[in-house]
Amino acid sequence: YEHGLEDGESRMYAEMLEQPAAVERALRGRLDDRFGTAHLGGLNLDARELRAIRRVKMLGCGSAYYVGQMGAALVEELARIPADAEAASEFRYRDPVIEPDTLYVAVSQSGETIDTLLAVEEIRRKGGRVIGLVNVVGSAIARACDGGIYLHAGPEIAVASTKALTNMYVAFALLALQLGRVRDLSIADGKRLVNALQELPAKLEQVLKLEDEIAEIAADLAQCDSMFFVGRVRGYPVAREGAQKLKEISYRHAEAYQTSELKHGPLALISPEVPTVAIVPDDELTERNVAALHEIAARGGPLVVVTHDGVDLGALDVRRIDVPRLERELDPILLTIPLQLLAFHAAESLGLDIDKPRNLAKSVTVE
Numbered sequence: 001y002e003h004g005l006e007d008g009e010s011r012m013y014a015e016m017l018e019q020p021a022a023v024e025r026a027l028r029g030r031l032d033d034r035f036g037t038a039h040l041g042g043l044n045l046d047a048r049e050l051r052a053i054r055r056v057k058m059l060g061c062g063s064a065y066y067v068g069q070m071g072a073a074l075v076e077e078l079a080r081i082p083a084d085a086e087a088a089s090e091f092r093y094r095d096p097v098i099e100p101d102t103l104y105v106a107v108s109q110s111g112e113t114i115d116t117l118l119a120v121e122e123i124r125r126k127g128g129r130v131i132g133l134v135n136v137v138g139s140a141i142a143r144a145c146d147g148g149i150y151l152h153a154g155p156e157i158a159v160a161s162t163k164a165l166t167n168m169y170v171a172f173a174l175l176a177l178q179l180g181r182v183r184d185l186s187i188a189d190g191k192r193l194v195n196a197l198q199e200l201p202a203k204l205e206q207v208l209k210l211e212d213e214i215a216e217i218a219a220d221l222a223q224c225d226s227m228f229f230v231g232r233v234r235g236y237p238v239a240r241e242g243a244q245k246l247k248e249i250s251y252r253h254a255e256a257y258q259t260s261e262l263k264h265g266p267l268a269l270i271s272p273e274v275p276t277v278a279i280v281p282d283d284e285l286t287e288r289n290v291a292a293l294h295e296i297a298a299r300g301g302p303l304v305v306v307t308h309d310g311v312d313l314g315a316l317d318v319r320r321i322d323v324p325r326l327e328r329e330l331d332p333i334l335l336t337i338p339l340q341l342l343a344f345h346a347a348e349s350l351g352l353d354i355d356k357p358r359n360l361a362k363s364v365t366v367e
């Protein structure tokens, strides 16, 4: 670890703090200021092949799947190529149609997750092209793919993944940028995103400084048996990842939902005992998100809102966590970091062994 592991310090904690440095490593030598693009030599795809891609599909398990969902949104927004994400553990079993002009992307920290590896093998057997977003160099998934982007997060030991997920997000941003710049993404937008990525490590430092206020909120949430994490569009995979992290290490029940779907059922569960962590970035959906917060508050549901400075939440009694602004497309990663801190401090306040959560392994190598 760059800053050294202090006596008794959890690995997850050290890995969270290492994220700004890990992102710098992921970006090193890959950004092009002049043309507002990224260079990813390991893809083994030239500009003509990149232009021929008609669809992009991300495959991963657990949190890697959720970051895949964030990555699909980036590719659609920046490159305007239809993209989606799917749980690799389900993919093979639904007998998927493998298309020759689809780029399949296998996402994995360990590179050894069996469900993801088997999905890669199935795609290749049927003639599809797969690239890997993998952290561990020379791992089974990295070897099975046609090319890829190494994450350079450094060794990740804690079962609850943090820095590897952040670097997956960065790798997706680089991929989306390179795909976008051989299509319709303008040089101005390309440069805007290159600059934003360069600023990302400093912004991550700023979010990590919110730790003390987040720790207080976390200790209160840890007292509740069940809670919701909600978000819309860009914010939804963030909510899924937040709920996942909390479940893994604090053993509290957390359910992620699309904010827009609350009124179609789960609102029935909202009560003073069931808090909601809401992702409300300053974007085209802010007003609608705030309206949903009012619905929750009207039913007595306590609210924690992860948002941007200046977002007007009306006269609501909420605990808010303001993350710094960057560019909208990159909001998800900065909104995710407070949720890592929230899960960590919830588990810590309960006195749990954060690095060895019950029933879980760092990488799942049997089906």
Ligand code: AGP
Residues within 6 Å of the ligand: 061, 062, 063, 064, 107, 108, 109, 110, 111, 112, 113, 116, 159, 160, 161, 162, 245, 248, 362, 363, 364
């Ligand atoms: C993340 O906190 C989890 N421990 C888990 O969901 C993990 O992301 C998943 O098992 C995939 O692992 P991989 O990235 O090594 O393939």
